[in-house]
Amino acid sequence: MERRTFLTTAxxxxxxxxxxxxxxxxxxxxxxVIGVSIPSATHGFMGGLNWHAQETIKRLxxxxxxxxxxxxxxxxxxxxxxxxxxxxxxRNIDALVVxxxxxxxxxxxxxxxxxxxxxxxxxDRGLSQPGIEDLYVAGDNIAFGRVSGEYFKANLKPxxxxxxxxxxxxxxxNERVDAFKAAIExxxxxxxxxxxxxxNRDKAFSVMQDYLSKHKKIDAVWAADDDMxxxxxxxxxxxxxxKEMWIVGGAGMKEIIKRVMDKDPxxxxxxxxxxxxxxxxxxxxxxxxxxxxxxYGRFIIGSTLxxxxxxxxxxxxxxxx
Amino acid sequence: MSDTxxxxxxxxxxxxxPGGPASRLRLPGLSALGPLLALxxxxxxxxxxxxxxxxxxNITNVLARSAFIGMIAVGMTFVITSGGLDLSVGSMAAFxxxxxxxxxxALLPSMGVGVPLILAGMAIALGAGFLAGxxxxxxxxxxxxxxxxxxxxxMGIFRSLVTWLADGGTISLDFGVRQLYRPVFYSGLFxxxxxxxVFAIVAVAGQIAMRHTRFGRYCEAIGSNDKVALYSAVNVExxxxxxxxxxxxxxxxxxxxxxxRLGSASGSTGMLxxxxxxxxxxxxxxxxxxxxxxxxxxxxxxxxxxxxxxxLILADLVSPYLNGTIQGVIIVLAVVLQRGKxxxx
Numbered sequence: 001m002e003r004r005t006f007l008t009t010a011x012x013x014x015x016x017x018x019x020x021x022x023x024x025x026x027x028x029x030x031x032x033v034i035g036v037s038i039p040s041a042t043h044g045f046m047g048g049l050n051w052h053a054q055e056t057i058k059r060l061x062x063x064x065x066x067x068x069x070x071x072x073x074x075x076x077x078x079x080x081x082x083x084x085x086x087x088x089x090x091r092n093i094d095a096l097v098v099x100x101x102x103x104x105x106x107x108x109x110x111x112x113x114x115x116x117x118x119x120x121x122x123x124d125r126g127l128s129q130p131g132i133e134d135l136y137v138a139g140d141n142i143a144f145g146r147v148s149g150e151y152f153k154a155n156l157k158p159x160x161x162x163x164x165x166x167x168x169x170x171x172x173x174n175e176r177v178d179a180f181k182a183a184i185e186x187x188x189x190x191x192x193x194x195x196x197x198x199x200n201r202d203k204a205f206s207v208m209q210d211y212l213s214k215h216k217k218i219d220a221v222w223a224a225d226d227d228m229x230x231x232x233x234x235x236x237x238x239x240x241x242x243k244e245m246w247i248v249g250g251a252g253m254k255e256i257i258k259r260v261m262d263k264d265p266x267x268x269x270x271x272x273x274x275x276x277x278x279x280x281x282x283x284x285x286x287x288x289x290x291x292x293x294x295x296y297g298r299f300i301i302g303s304t305l306x307x308x309x310x311x312x313x314x315x316x317x318x319x320x321x
Numbered sequence: 322m323s324d325t326x327x328x329x330x331x332x333x334x335x336x337x338x339p340g341g342p343a344s345r346l347r348l349p350g351l352s353a354l355g356p357l358l359a360l361x362x363x364x365x366x367x368x369x370x371x372x373x374x375x376x377x378x379n380i381t382n383v384l385a386r387s388a389f390i391g392m393i394a395v396g397m398t399f400v401i402t403s404g405g406l407d408l409s410v411g412s413m414a415a416f417x418x419x420x421x422x423x424x425x426x427a428l429l430p431s432m433g434v435g436v437p438l439i440l441a442g443m444a445i446a447l448g449a450g451f452l453a454g455x456x457x458x459x460x461x462x463x464x465x466x467x468x469x470x471x472x473x474x475x476m477g478i479f480r481s482l483v484t485w486l487a488d489g490g491t492i493s494l495d496f497g498v499r500q501l502y503r504p505v506f507y508s509g510l511f512x513x514x515x516x517x518x519v520f521a522i523v524a525v526a527g528q529i530a531m532r533h534t535r536f537g538r539y540c541e542a543i544g545s546n547d548k549v550a551l552y553s554a555v556n557v558e559x560x561x562x563x564x565x566x567x568x569x570x571x572x573x574x575x576x577x578x579x580x581x582r583l584g585s586a587s588g589s590t591g592m593l594x595x596x597x598x599x600x601x602x603x604x605x606x607x608x609x610x611x612x613x614x615x616x617x618x619x620x621x622x623x624x625x626x627x628x629x630x631x632x633l634i635l636a637d638l639v640s641p642y643l644n645g646t647i648q649g650v651i652i653v654l655a656v657v658l659q660r661g662k663x664x665x666x
Contacts (some may be wrong), residue, residue, distance in 0.1 A: 041489020050489050169642055195634055195641050201583050206386055210634040213379040234583055238507055320490025
């Protein structure tokens with residue numbers, strides 16, 4: 001019974017919000033409902049993202065009693081579309097924070113939410129049509145490649161030989177690799193090989209084994225992902241060539257950050273591409289409902305070089321990633 | 322896959338190799354040699370393209386890599402031969418790896434780092450494999466659900482369970498235990514690494530079981546025509562159940578060899594292993610509809626699949642985007658080679 005009355009009040013709150021009343025919901029003493037729709041934890045990065053989303057929601061609920069959250073995780077595109085429709089139909093959300101599973105199929109369902117007068121925050125993967133979202137929060141793939149490339153350029157002599165592992169063939173992967181290549185241009189660094197490791201430990205392990213049989217001299221490896229960096233490290237230690245080369249991964253997995261903190265010579269640095277970007281998106285969206293802070297626009301989280309000095313601020317020992 | 326009604330009654334006597342006139346039973350015909358020929362061609366190509374291809378290091382890498390899928394594929398040969406199918410093996414391997422690592426980490430405080438802990442972990446992996454295979458087998462034989470559907474379901478179940486156990490991340494084996502367990506993958510006897518040795522034993526045992534035991538003959542009889550097998554006093558359900566249990570145990574064994582390699586399991590462990598194993602079985606000459614199994618062919622199929630990958634990386638022949646195309650073409654060619662010959666024979 002209690003629950004039903006709550007739903008009605010929430011519905012009234014949503015109705016007034018939808019009617020174009022721009023006063024923050026809190027001012028009226030009504031609860032604002034924020035729906036969060038993200039892909040389920042099918043691999044390390046998404047696992048981290050799920051964990052950060054849950055932690056942020058827990059924290060915001062405690063801080064702002066007038067905010068209500070609905071979290072839905074989807075293992076497939078269709079499920080995510082259903083989740084979003086359900087949130088609008090049954091939970092009367094005031095805002096939607098969404099990390100689209102795929103851009104194309106999610107565009108029109110999210111647009112429908114926007115057309116219903118809700119606030120829309122899109123995270124990480126953009127929609128295929130511009131101008132739908134009120135707020136866009138994302139990591140910076142080009143900077144991810146550039147920062148990695150600049151580190152290689154600064155720390156290798158001309159003529160140095162490196163190998164690269166690529167992710168799953170996608171636009172995102174191309175952006176990173178192109179930016180990396182642009183950054184090392186003119187440095188005299190030679191890329192011996194570039195194969196897809198699919199952001200997967202096992203695949204990266206066998207690709208690196210083959211690189212090691214093929215090339216007698218490798219000075220450094222751009223693994224471009226922390227999961228792949230772990231596979232690469234095992235392959236190198238199997239071949240007993242740990243002293244010969246160092247590895248740069250990427251993303252910010254806790255095991256790798258720990259090694260950077262401990263000054264492991266094999267993993268000198270890491271490049272951030274944080275799953276905590278979902279926290280940024282939820283926090284900033286929450287600000288819209290608890291204050292008059294302007295939060296529309298784009299929020300691009302930089303990819304920075306994680307070194308032994310600043311590693312502590314990227315280290316989340318409780319996160320699964 | 323239990324095609325009891327489609328096959329015209331009496332088309333094949335139980336236990337006979339399909340399409341096998343007496344003359345072809347003595348020598349392996351050209352069709353049987355197809356996959357072997359493809360393997361030899363691949364090896365020659367690899368040696369021609371890269372000097373390091375035949376180095377001991379590279380051969381060890383390729384064989385050790387094949388071992389996981391290989392052991393699973395040997396078990397799969399029996400399941401497919403008896404007219405079944407198991408799509409859940411990749412997810413099952415991931416799930417068993419997760420359970421095994423969590424159990425070893427949990428037992429660590431009471432047992433300490435030592436050989437008993439590793440043995441306990443291995444026993445748990447085999448036990449989990451046994452139970453998983455038993456579950457699949459009972460659903461197929463007792464609940465009489467199509468193996469495709471049963472194992473499609475358990476595939477999703479195992480995959481999501483391991484993701485859940487890992488909290489979406491990665492389950493990692495305790496560092497100290499890992500150091501002790503590592504040699505199970507990385508070292509071996511007389512310079513041959515353990516996964517290769519175990520794979521070889523499994524392959525030889527599988528070949529003997531298929532060709533020289535009642536179990537193997539029953540598998541072929543059931544896959545060929547389960548009604549006839551039943552009337553011939555073969556306990557069809559029990560044999561079918563045994564094939565799934567055997568496969569589960571082999572998945573457990575593969576996991577025992579897999580875990581020391583990277584010391585971790587996650588939602589992406591063992592991704593698509595089921596398809597690689599099934600592809601290896603079919604490349605090797607086992608009939609997908611059942612009735613005829615060839616374990617040594619399966620071993621060759623597994624080696625072909627690993628070699629294609631290895632050669633593509635060693636050789637830089639084509640854009641990496643096209644690797645999948647080359648793999649697909651070779652797989653289809655290997656099968657066309659033998660099917661073309663066998664239908665003309």
